[in-house]
Amino acid sequence: MSVTYPRGFRASGMSSGIKENGRPDLALVVSDRPARAAALSTANRFKAASLLVSLEHLRRGEKRAVLINSGNANCLNGRAGLEMTRRLVAELAAALQVPVEEVLFASTGKIGLLLPESKITGALPSLLAGLGDHGHAAAEAIMTTDRVAKEYRFETGLAGRTGPVRLGGMAKGVGMIRPELATMIAVITTDAAIEASALRQALKESVQESFNMLTVDEDQSTNDFVLVLANGAAGNPRIKAGTPAYAVFRDALRDCCVDLTRQLAADGEGAEKLIVVKVGGAWSLRDARRIARRIAGSSLVKSMISGSNPNWGRVLAAAGSCAARIRPEKVRLDLAGVPVFAAGEKIAGDPAELRNRLEKKEIMIELDLGLGAFSATAYGCDLTEEYVRINQEYS
Amino acid sequence: MSVTYPRGFRASGMSSGIKENGRPDLALVVSDRPARAAALSTANRFKAASLLVSLEHLRRGEKRAVLINSGNANCLNGRAGLEMTRRLVAELAAALQVPVEEVLFASTGKIGLLLPESKITGALPSLLAGLGDHGHAAAEAIMTTDRVAKEYRFETGLAGRTGPVRLGGMAKGVGMIRPELATMIAVITTDAAIEASALRQALKESVQESFNMLTVDEDQSTNDFVLVLANGAAGNPRIKAGTPAYAVFRDALRDCCVDLTRQLAADGEGAEKLIVVKVGGAWSLRDARRIARRIAGSSLVKSMISGSNPNWGRVLAAAGSCAARIRPEKVRLDLAGVPVFAAGEKIAGDPAELRNRLEKKEIMIELDLGLGAFSATAYGCDLTEEYVRINQEYS
Structure with missing residues (x-):
């Protein structure tokens, strides 16, 4: 469940061989229809290639998918790393038959290693074939030193044509965590219909009280990324900023972020409390x-x-x-x-x-x-x- | 040697019983003649009572002595702690037959415990009787979790009536170290004759490149205190800011501070490198x-x-x-x-x-x-x- 709990989202997770120990390391979340997107990312001066490409794509338009790998930060690999990242995103977009700008990419793991491109392209067909109600598998595939997967789901009272609005979320990140604009990787999905500006505002307000108030070791990652995708599948009247519906949605999103934040803190590297x-x-x-x-x-x-x-x-x-x-x-x-x-x-x-x-x-x-x-x-x-x-x- | 290396300084160190394990915990450094003083201290909003009293005394005039205890930070004990601190400093001043404003006090150890007043007053006679060329004993008595005493001595080419100008220093502090205005406790002595404003400027410049660039754990103490006492016993022409002699003195003071800083870093809590x-x-x-x-x-x-x-x-x-x-x-x-x-x-x-x-x-x-x-x-x-x-x- 988690990111596949809201209607119209599918996910999958698998081992592609990026991690030498064979653990799951590749996750995909897809919305069946174009989704509004809002994101916050690290303020670090050194940013991962995945993040650089995602930030370009986030400048405008709706999104359909986010690919996430663990075991390799895809960071500080120069031009070769950036070009490979563009190729991978383009290949996934072609397979999904969507414009390349509708695909986002996030990475986590060690800095300074080139991604094993052929392993990822080799895994894409299985990753796509595996898409379904597999939020948990996706949450597991984004883990690095995490001991447990972090997941969340919630239903709000905002009734739509097909029932209440749903939110789902997953997160990873147990070290190199210091709040500044955002931390770690989190993907939140919702079937709410909401205006893009209202979604951005709700995310910003929620992150201020949650991920931005999380610290594990005061170190800041090059890859921090918090993404929310809203695909409108609930069929509710489109939420506008400043309305009562906005307040309900914002509170639900904040609760999701706070809950994931508590899970991340409790699972901090080596943490017992x-x-x-x-x-x-x-x-x-x-x-x-x-x-x-x-x-x-x-x-x-x-x-x-x-x-x-x-x-x-x-x-x-x-x-x-x-x-x-x-x-x-x-x-x-x-x-x-x-x-x-x-x-x-x-x-x-x-x-x-x-x-x-x-x-x-x-x-x-x-x-x-x-x-x-x-x-x-x-x-x-x-x-x-x-x-x-x-x-x-x-x- | 160390703080007793410059002419006209005596020191002693002993166990007064503040530390339950019986290790040395009380140090005294005395200048035989009134000394110019400059100091920098922690920016922490919670300051030790010893530091509050020393900061009052430092506002003007020359100094004769600094008392330092380890094993108790003398911090956050309310009015009772502050009043006891004033009594202790007054008692020491009376014993030394100097005005109370000429005595400074620094403490290091656990926060929130009242000093055992009677143990300290009981120890003062022995501490005074033990004054001599005991810089090393003083350096040992200010240690907390330090594994080794930090000491320094140096002779500059600035010739005076009685030979070159000398500097000596001691420091403690291996945890709760983050640079902000100053860190840990350091006492530096010199027999140079120098104007008070030039001494302040030289200390500020030296600390910027040394103690302020030291970090052990990014935690900041409530008791940080760096003090330099210059008693003029070398008989050199009084150093003024902006002169060649100032540059020589400032470089010597900076080297002393950098050397003590390296010793502190190398002995950081638990540190091996x-x-x-x-x-x-x-x-x-x-x-x-x-x-x-x-x-x-x-x-x-x-x-x-x-x-x-x-x-x-x-x-x-x-x-x-x-x-x-x-x-x-x-x-x-x-x-x-x-x-x-x-x-x-x-x-x-x-x-x-x-x-x-x-x-x-x-x-x-x-x-x-x-x-x-x-x-x-x-x-x-x-x-x-x-x-x-x-x-x-x-x-």
């Missing part, structure tokens, strides 16, 4: 977001959570290192539901109770700045020795 | 510094170096994630002296040779942006499982 950081009472939204992300991204906070260690001073030190308004005497901090700091000093609580709560799989860090009305939530994970092992060896 | 990142050909100095620090601070680059893994794409991904001018086709990257990327693509070299070189204890990463004349060097260390273990348990 999900960390949710809520910052409230901030003087500005920017302050709230900045502080929440800094806390979630702090190596020392992450190590402390990994060790179930109530060293809360690290949380405040991380918060205080941001260019944001803070008055220490107004700050209140709760760790795993236990108040630990207020009015400028430590709250003497029950250390055993706090340690117990820090053993849980999901740790909430709540910071109230006591200065204003803005709040934000960031998502991260603990830092374990396994993260280091994975990234010592990854190549 | 020193990473030196040189960025050249940048369009601006800001770009060069930003990119060098980002590369040195990247968890993925640090893990890769730890694993002696030639995954150079991570270095470029880190560089590209900065808000800085980069044109991928102009970039050249050498890793451990081996060219790996130029003209937009990988350079096919000898992978075995590269892996061999990555096994070394000091890894140089050289990035030429090919855009301009600015360059910068950053200092960091690899990320190992030991870093995670240390910081899971630290409390």
Whole structure:
């Protein structure tokens, strides 16, 4: 299901041989009819060839398909890499009998290796033949160091000619994650009918509160890509920005993005715990977001959570290192539901109770700045020795 | 020697019982005559009580002594912590028979614990009685998770009445290190005679190229403090800014700061390798510094170096994630002296040779942006499982 849950979407996933260990590495999502598309991508100055071509194609028009490979980032391979990417996209477009601009491409994996072109072209017929209700197979084929596939599906109350509007999503990406415009790879499908500008706005608003608030290691990928395809198969009245229907759709899209974000954080490289950081009472939204992300991204906070260690001073030190308004005497901090700091000093609580709560799989860090009305939530994970092992060896 | 190498400085270090394991935890550096002082400190919004009091005292006048404790950050303990800090500094000033404003205080260790006041006041007589040529004992007493003491001494050609001008320095700080105005704790002594404004300027310039280019984990401490004391005991003509003598002194001070920075990076928490990142050909100095620090601070680059893994794409991904001018086709990257990327693509070299070189204890990463004349060097260390273990348990 997931990306094949909305009507009019088919998907497939398979092993094409890009990954030497034979695991699935090639996914295709196709809409049976032209779909409105909106996307956000990495701000990195070095962008993958797949992304460069997709960004060209995204400039205008509707889309029919997105091809995604894992095991190779298709990045920093010069002109040869870019030309090969164009050939692959053209070949897929010809097979689908659609204009080349209607095909998008995303890649994830190691940087600086040419894609094995013949393996991919050799696999395309099977990939196409396998198209069906295989959202799960697609979600598995985009995994790199992910331990589990990330999937989502949801039905909104927006009734259409053929029933409620549906959303489906899949995502990958457990390391090299830092929010800036977008992170990792996510493909979201919906059968909603919606205007292109409204879709872009809904995506932007949703990403601000979800993928942009996710951090695993403060490293930013060259391949980050979040795509939403809306094919209108639900037959609902076309959604326009600023209407009640838009609000319902935007909330559904945001919930999808937040859910995938939580799944990504919980499966961070080597991670054993999900960390949710809520910052409230901030003087500005920017302050709230900045502080929440800094806390979630702090190596020392992450190590402390990994060790179930109530060293809360690290949380405040991380918060205080941001260019944001803070008055220490107004700050209140709760760790795993236990108040630990207020009015400028430590709250003497029950250390055993706090340690117990820090053993849980999901740790909430709540910071109230006591200065204003803005709040934000960031998502991260603990830092374990396994993260280091994975990234010592990854190549 | 180190801080007691310049004439007219005495120091001592001892165990006062702040650290439960009985290791040295209290250091004192005293100048026999009033010394000009310049300092830079953390930009963190939460500052240690020791630092708050020192910053007040630093506003004007000469200084005679700096007390430093390890094992307790003396931070975020509210009014009680601040009042105790004032009492401790006053007691030391009385014992030294100097005005309270001539005494500075720095602390390092865990946040949120009140200092054991009676242990420190009980130790002061022995600390004072022990004053002598004990720079090494002082350097040992300021260590926390440091494995080795960081010390430096140097003699410049600036002749004075009693011989050349001398500089000595000590530093601590192996985790929670991110450059912003200053990092960690460093005390530098010199017997140079120098105007206060020239001393401030020389420190600022030196820190820009040294401690501000150091990163261990991108976390910022609440206690960072870099102090230089110049007591004029060398009897040289007083150094003024903008003179040849100033240039000689500034270079000597910068070399001291760079040397201590390298020692700090090499002894980063859990670190096995020193990473030196040189960025050249940048369009601006800001770009060069930003990119060098980002590369040195990247968890993925640090893990890769730890694993002696030639995954150079991570270095470029880190560089590209900065808000800085980069044109991928102009970039050249050498890793451990081996060219790996130029003209937009990988350079096919000898992978075995590269892996061999990555096994070394000091890894140089050289990035030429090919855009301009600015360059910068950053200092960091690899990320190992030991870093995670240390910081899971630290409390």
